[in-house]
Amino acid sequence: RRSTTLLRREAVAATVPVAVAALLAAAGPATAAGPGTAGVGDPYFPLAGNGGYHVSHYDLTLRYDPGTRHLDGKAVLTARAERRLTRFDLDLQGLRITGLSVDHVKAAYRRDGQELVVTPRRALRAGERFQVTVAYDGTPAPVTDPDGSADGWIPTDDGAFVAGEPQGAMTWFPADNHPLDKSSYDFTVTVPADRAAVANGVLLSRRTAHGRTTFHWRQSEPMAAYLATATVGKFRVDQYTTRDGIQVYDAVDPREAAAAAPVLKRLPEVLEWESALFGRYPFRAAGSIVDHAPDVGYALETQSRPVYDSAPSLSTLVHENAHQWFGDSVSLTSWKDIWLNEGFATYAEWLWAEQHGGSSARKTFDTLYARPATDGLWAFPPGDPGSGANIFGTPVYARGAMALHAVRTAVGDRAFFRILRAWATAHRHGHGTTERFERLAEQVSGADLGALLGTWLYGRGKPGRP
Numbered sequence: 001r002r003s004t005t006l007l008r009r010e011a012v013a014a015t016v017p018v019a020v021a022a023l024l025a026a027a028g029p030a031t032a033a034g035p036g037t038a039g040v041g042d043p044y045f046p047l048a049g050n051g052g053y054h055v056s057h058y059d060l061t062l063r064y065d066p067g068t069r070h071l072d073g074k075a076v077l078t079a080r081a082e083r084r085l086t087r088f089d090l091d092l093q094g095l096r097i098t099g100l101s102v103d104h105v106k107a108a109y110r111r112d113g114q115e116l117v118v119t120p121r122r123a124l125r126a127g128e129r130f131q132v133t134v135a136y137d138g139t140p141a142p143v144t145d146p147d148g149s150a151d152g153w154i155p156t157d158d159g160a161f162v163a164g165e166p167q168g169a170m171t172w173f174p175a176d177n178h179p180l181d182k183s184s185y186d187f188t189v190t191v192p193a194d195r196a197a198v199a200n201g202v203l204l205s206r207r208t209a210h211g212r213t214t215f216h217w218r219q220s221e222p223m224a225a226y227l228a229t230a231t232v233g234k235f236r237v238d239q240y241t242t243r244d245g246i247q248v249y250d251a252v253d254p255r256e257a258a259a260a261a262p263v264l265k266r267l268p269e270v271l272e273w274e275s276a277l278f279g280r281y282p283f284r285a286a287g288s289i290v291d292h293a294p295d296v297g298y299a300l301e302t303q304s305r306p307v308y309d310s311a312p313s314l315s316t317l318v319h320e321n322a323h324q325w326f327g328d329s330v331s332l333t334s335w336k337d338i339w340l341n342e343g344f345a346t347y348a349e350w351l352w353a354e355q356h357g358g359s360s361a362r363k364t365f366d367t368l369y370a371r372p373a374t375d376g377l378w379a380f381p382p383g384d385p386g387s388g389a390n391i392f393g394t395p396v397y398a399r400g401a402m403a404l405h406a407v408r409t410a411v412g413d414r415a416f417f418r419i420l421r422a423w424a425t426a427h428r429h430g431h432g433t434t435e436r437f438e439r440l441a442e443q444v445s446g447a448d449l450g451a452l453l454g455t456w457l458y459g460r461g462k463p464g465r466p
């Protein structure tokens with residue numbers, strides 16, 4: 001969710017003509033055996049992720065000095081070869097590699113932009129489990145996204161705001177950097193004793209010695225790399241367990257504390273309300289990281305614990321936590337389907353307002369629909385934003401939510417709410433696509449939604465009134 005200033009600007013980036021086919025060709029075809037590929041074939045981010053293997057677990061050991069901005073890292077990836085592999089790629093942007101081994105044997109590697117190409121001493125057999133250990137260090141810096149925003153490891157005045165959508169995970173650890181690959185994570189992060197390092201999942205231990213504190217976090221449910229965080233700063237911490245047994249950890253920059261408190265205290269109520277609508281909350285941990293990072297301009301639904309660049313509004317809290325179901329648990333298969341994340345999280349905000357004394361979703365829909373055909377809202381269709389430069393544009397959020405409202409109008413409330421819950425349940429800890437959503441919505445409602453979704457998701461310009 002963008003900060004209000006950015007949202008109001010509603011700048012819709014022009015479609016960047018990308019020679020997708022050429023990039024994909026460079027990324028290489030998926031072959032039955034031999035080298036892995038430089039990407040998983042995502043049309044918007046051709047080099048994101050890697051072909052030929054799957055990572056089941058990341059064990060990241062990090063040490064960050066906010067004063068010098070130096071990061072020391074060790075990443076141990078437990079992976080499985082999907083076919084015979086003579087070499088494979090990881091994604092890593094910047095930083096310096098000081099050691100690399102596969103199954104404890106030194107491996108050859110070379111770097112080519114974000115691709116870290118690893119050639120193990122001997123080829124990996126199809127189905128073989130293997131461990132890659134990468135030691136690295138340096139001064140991490142964010143990546144610039146096609147829309148001009150920055151993501152990844154973003155230094156702040158007291159630490160770092162760490163949020164990796166869509167590309168930034170590779171700025172702080174070597175990764176299979178595409179939501180198709182989901183893994184469990186351990187984070188062991190050491191920072192100066194007056195700072196905290198807040199990652200995903202449950203805090204297993206916190207130890208201070210010699211002026212430094214080490215935090216050990218575990219994210220046990222599968223997570224896409226872009227949802228990982230290890231945000232560092234001076235934080236006030238609040239920990240409790242909800243009635244449903246969810247372990248909440250809130251970390252708040254003292255400069256944001258007064259504004260954040262009344263909103264964060266409603267998290268249990270928001271999670272209960274969302275669970276009633278979308279099904280059981282997908283993770284054992286929850287919470288918020290409220291940073292003071294005025295240059296960032298957005299919040300991110302980092303798994304189990306969204307990160308905010310400043311004290312969020314209640315609506316933003318609802319949005320980022322709705323993503324825990326839509327985006328985090330039900331992951332994208334391709335970035336072009338981003339409306340499955342943003343349209344759903346935005347519609348959750350509309351529903352919250354509707355059920356808490358605010359505007360009805362229908363009213364919100366009508367107000368948006370009244371915008372003239374020249375408005376940026378109609379600049380491109382949410383189901384096919386055209387390029388990575390548009391994935392966080394207004395049509396994805398607002399018209400994506402309008403598409404859901406059009407479904408609701410067509411099938412009625414009963415079927416619609418069953419669809420929302422069935423979607424979250426059917427692909428829990430898995431992956432969705434727009435096609436799968438259409439099929440499921442039709443199965444649940446018994447309605448033919450092809451024409452309606454075709455118009456709202458793929459039609460050029462302002463759709464006719466549904």
Ligand code: ARG
Nearest residue numbers: 001149151165166298299300
């Ligand atoms: N998914 C986030 C949200 O809507 C937005 C992330 C924006 N990222 C970026 N690099 N601009 O909640």
Ligand code: ZN
Nearest residue numbers: 001341342345
């Ligand atoms: Zn969002």
